[in-house]
Amino acid sequence: MFISNAYAQAAQADQTGGLLGLLPLILMFVVLWFLMIRPQMKRAKEHKNMVAALAKGDEVVTGGGVAGRITELGENFVRVEVAEKVDVLVQRQAIATVLPKGTLKTL
Numbered sequence: 001m002f003i004s005n006a007y008a009q010a011a012q013a014d015q016t017g018g019l020l021g022l023l024p025l026i027l028m029f030v031v032l033w034f035l036m037i038r039p040q041m042k043r044a045k046e047h048k049n050m051v052a053a054l055a056k057g058d059e060v061v062t063g064g065g066v067a068g069r070i071t072e073l074g075e076n077f078v079r080v081e082v083a084e085k086v087d088v089l090v091q092r093q094a095i096a097t098v099l100p101k102g103t104l105k106t107l
Helices: 015-052
Strands: 059-062 067-073 077-083 086-091 095-099
Touching: 015 095, 059 077, 067 086
Parallel strands: none
Antiparallel strands: 059 067, 059 095, 067 077, 077 086
16 A cells, blocks of 8 residues: 555667667777777888888898898898998898988998
8 A cells, every 4th residue: 555556667669779879889999990000000011111122232220229231132031231241130020220321331
């Protein structure tokens, strides 16, 4: 007598709730793509093109910071002269930067 009967309300399906619920997730993925993934892919492509265009006589800096002039090119390795009659064998992918001609005048 003190407790009234509770009746369940009919469940209503919200058609826009599913799409609007996914919208923030989709928006976050788009922002992640343009701010992180796309620039990283662009840098990797530029590095690959730079490594493919290496030539004998180019002045380069390796990933470890060693600067020198390319004396010999192989398929996977590059011989870099770091001082007179001192050559270092490094992987092509370890070349970080190609310097402008004439940067290393001491070699």
